[in-house]
Every structure is written in C-alpha cells, then in structure tokens.
Amino acid sequence: MVHGPCGALNPLSPCMADGKSIKRYPRPLVAETVTGNDGYPVYRRRSKEDNDRTIKVEVQNQEIEIGNEFIVPYCPLLSRILETHANVESCHSAKSIKYLCKYVTKGRDMVVFSIASENANDEISNLQMGRYVTTNEALWRLLSFQIHERYPTVVHLAVHLENG
Numbered sequence: 096m097v098h099g100p101c102g103a104l105n106p107l108s109p110c111m112a113d114g115k116s117i118k119r120y121p122r123p124l125v126a127e128t129v130t131g132n133d134g135y136p137v138y139r140r141r142s143k144e145d146n147d148r149t150i151k152v153e154v155q156n157q158e159i160e161i162g163n164e165f166i167v168p169y170c171p172l173l174s175r176i177l178e179t180h181a182n183v184e185s186c187h188s189a190k191s192i193k194y195l196c197k198y199v200t201k202g203r204d205m206v207v208f209s210i211a212s213e214n215a216n217d218e219i220s221n222l223q224m225g226r227y228v229t230t231n232e233a234l235w236r237l238l239s240f241q242i243h244e245r246y247p248t249v250v251h252l253a254v255h256l257e258n259g
Contacts, residue, residue, distance in 0.1 A: 096167035096180055097152065104161070105154050121164035134188025138168055196231060 101108035101116045110118045124142040131137045140163040141147035149162045173181035206225050228236070 096169055097150070097161070098165050098167050100152060100154060100159060100161050100165050104159055107155070124162075124164055134191060136184060140164060140166070 098118060098120045099105060099108050099110065099116070101110050101118075101120055105111075106114070108116070110116050110120070122140060123137065124140045125137055126139065126145075128139045129137050143149055143162050147163050149160050151158050151160050153159075167180070168182055168184070170181050170183045173183060206227065
C-alpha cells in the first residue's frame, strides 16, 4: 500500500490541506521503532542508503521514485482474513482513552418517534420524544462524577479598597 505521493512531490494530492498532508506523509525515516510524542508509534523506515527498495510511480505524467516514507503500515494477517487493508497500531497515551470513549459514545442522544393506530390522525398526541443515555454516561452519573470540566477554575480574590 503506497500513499500518495503527496507533499512537495504532488501538491495537488487530495490529502493536502494548507500545504501539508493531513495524513502526516511523508513519514520520517528512522532506524528503529519508537513511541512518538503523541503516543503513536513511529515505525522503523529504512532509507535508500540502508539498502531499502524504492519504486517508481507516475504522478501528473511524470515518473517519481519514492521510498519507504510513503508506505502505509498494515497487518498482513488481518488483510488476508478480512480481504481488505487493515491498519492496526498500538497507542500509549491518555488521549487515546479519551478518543475511544468519545468514539464509542458518538452518535445521537435523542430520538423522536411516533406511535400510530389505524384510525388515529392526531399527530401531536402520537409523537413522543425520548433521550437515551449510554452505559458510560449512566455510570458516570450514578457515581456522581463531574460531567463537564470547569477550566480555568474561578477563584474569588478578596479586594481591599484604599485605606480599607
């Protein structure tokens, strides 16, 4: 799987916004896999000098040689089982927990539905409104945790008037 190419090689790529790739390509070439500042792994990517292979891709009627910085990481086992591209990355940061909770609870929190009988045409009495709460929010409320963070905190400061 080859991304793009984008960046300076192809500024008209669909993933480009404000002169940068929104997918963070080209990725840096590093000697070994390390955890980045954001908690996501920075995979080992060999450079051409480290005996890595390059391929030639045609972009806008020009042949460009690209290396490992545009290769998309993938899991061969999952790709074979699911018959699709599957990218699995491990992430070690507090932001990942927040992201997962936000992603799981993403969606609608209110539903409008109607109950109608065969002969009733009264739309006002048939319309119902309901709100459902996810398990995470229900547990959070049952344990009386704060739902919203108050930041910055407001501190009352005593003010003294002149000669007071």
